[in-house]
Amino acid sequence: MVRVGVPRLLTTTWAERDTIQARLHALAAASSALDLRLARVLAWLRVQDLAPLGYPGWLSFTREHVGWGEAWIRSLIRLVRSGLGQILRAASEGRISLTVAVTAPSTCAPEAQAQWLAAAEAGAQPARPRRPSGASSTVAPGEADSLAIWHARHRVRLLEGLPVTDREADNRMLAWWRTGQPEDLVARALAPAPPPRSAPGDSAPEWEFADPADVLVGRWRTPSDVEGAMALLAGVQAARRGRAIELGRLYERVVRGGLHRSWGFRDVESFCQATMGLSARSLQRHRELGRTLRRLPALAHARLSLQRVAVIGRVAVEHDVERWVAVAGRTPVAELERAVEQVEAGADPGALLEAYEQVMAATTQTVGLAAVQAPVPPRPTDRVHPDLPEAARWLLAIQLPPQRGFGRVKERDRFVCANPECRRRALRNHAHHLRFPRHLRRAGVDDTLENGACVCPSCHLRLIHAGHARVERGVVDGVGPALIWTFPGRVVTVGGA
Ligand SMILES: [Zn+2]
Structure with a gap:
């Protein structure tokens, strides 16, 4: 019109x-x-x-x-x-x-x-203490430096086990490079994360x-x-x-x-x-x-949460918005974010939507796709601290401990937690046996990579082994191999796993 x-x-x-x-x-x-x-x-x-x-x-x-x-x-x-x-x-x-x-x-x-x-x-309180812009002390990295920085930021996130922002990643990288102790860095990345904080119940005062x-x-x-x-x-x-x-x-x-x-x-x-x-x-x-x-007026009428509307608003266009709405209504937000990142990085939205539609047709529950976990291609880097290119190369030169035996499951899964509602990427993630028959002794357990999934320590210990979630490999009609996650009140079928 x-x-x-x-x-x-x-x-x-x-x-x-x-x-x-x-x-x-x-x-x-x-x-x-x-x-x-x-x-x-x-x-x-x-x-x-x-x-x-x-x-x-x-x-x-x-x-x-x-x-x-x-x-x-x-x-x-x-x-x-x-x-x-x-x-x-x-x-x-x-x-x-x-x-x-x-x-x-x-x-x-x-x-x-x-x-x-x-x-x-009166407007005298600043909204947030402004960070010094530091514009004069930054450099525009060349192509090779830019690529190194992108990979190094990825590595910071792997070591920290947190999806930190580019700026946070840069600051940590610089701090590590200045103190220069790679062994400590790797040891800390592998050490168990501190248990979640627990505190007494709501102590917020009533409002008068x-x-x-x-x-x-x-x-x-x-x-x-x-x-x-x-x-x-x-x-x-x-x-x-x-x-x-x-x-x-x-x-x-x-x-x-x-x-x-x-x-x-x-x-x-x-x-x-x-x-x-x-x-x-x-x-x-x-x-x-x-x-x-x-x-995309259709988004206002869709029964989607605000965060889902914002996520699909980044990539949907008039002719595919209804399809995105259908996918967004059946995927965890973490999954949807990854799918949208893939499209932003150049993936064909039509093919991706079709893959989701296939899994959606095979189940009435929530769905995911293993393929959206593939790394997205590097993006050029903005202006950075002048020391950052050197810090990035230093960080990338650090040898990470090689994975052996069943631990190679983690490498195969790029250290990303397979739980579609989690997707935490961390060096300290675990390799989980999908089938571990209780009657078998440890020696009889199937240690092939097909029997494994990378899961984060929280999903592994607080969900799977605490009985709050179950994950199994299955074959879904019309979809093929899939990981099926069962949580209280919901099931997520991840196709292509
Ligand atoms: Zn997890």
Whole structure:
């Protein structure tokens, strides 16, 4: 459909514009209140054992159910546990942005809070301490250096067993190179990870003000068990989804119609910061969501979580969006992210969707594909610290211990955990025997690679050997070899395994 380019401003009446402004304000305030409510539920869940739900740890749980970064979750949990009543109230009423609120000193007497808040509302509290840009002290790496850095970042993630960002990987690489002890590095990467922290239950103080989230999702009640907390989580997520979609759409309408100018703002960012208390981070998120929904209206009607909408919005186009929606509704978020990364790296989306559709046709449950675990081709590197190319080469020259016997299963699987909801890549991952008949003595066990799967220590010990998950190799009609994962309440069939 071709639209003649009539500027939206001309087609929007003054009354409509006022309604849009009021609605944007209400939605923005509600989104902060809901984010804080979500953080309260997460603060409670953070200290529970999630293995009985079939999740090996906090990271995989939050990736499937929340979609926020770990650092942001930690900041918000700290805020809701802080008992900073005045600051929590201002944030949940949308008077200050959450990005500002999380920078409040965590222990703060009421008078100091009032003072801090007054400065924050006047815009004097910086949203986040800015990192020095360091633009003058970076270099643009050549092609060979760029490739070495890409591989070295991959190796940092393998050694750390964490999906750290490029920047974090670079910092660690430089720190290791400066201290220069490769043996320690490898020993630490192989040592068992510290057990997950456990702490007493929810100690977050009750809030002594009317929480705006109450009218949206009901009054706060401390969950009595994990199932109760999961129900609260689902309710908050459904409310957040509806509001984010509406906010994204209205925001996109403001930007495209230049409505902010008619309200006297030079640019849309200053309008949003002044009237909606939104941080640059959430502005960006809403703008992306708005654009995605304008491009692919079908996504707004799909019964998908926000994090899934955001992930498929990166690659779906008009003619294949329905197929992506179908896949997204049947794959774990971790799986979907990998599939989208493959397409971004040049994989043929049609072939990939077809492969998913084949597995989906063979089962009614959740699906995955082993093929999406293949490494994606290196991307050119941005400007980096001048020492980074040397640090990268140093790191790549370190010999990793060779895998022997059944341990070669890990090499074959590129050290990636086979659990489609986990996919943790770590040198310390284990080789798991898919069939290990109890009546056989160790010597009789099938040690061929076909009988093995690489799994992370959490999935291996806290899920499989604790009886919260089962994995077996099978052959699925129309699909061929598959790994079938059974978790409490769900089964994931991974084709091509
Ligand atoms: Zn795992």
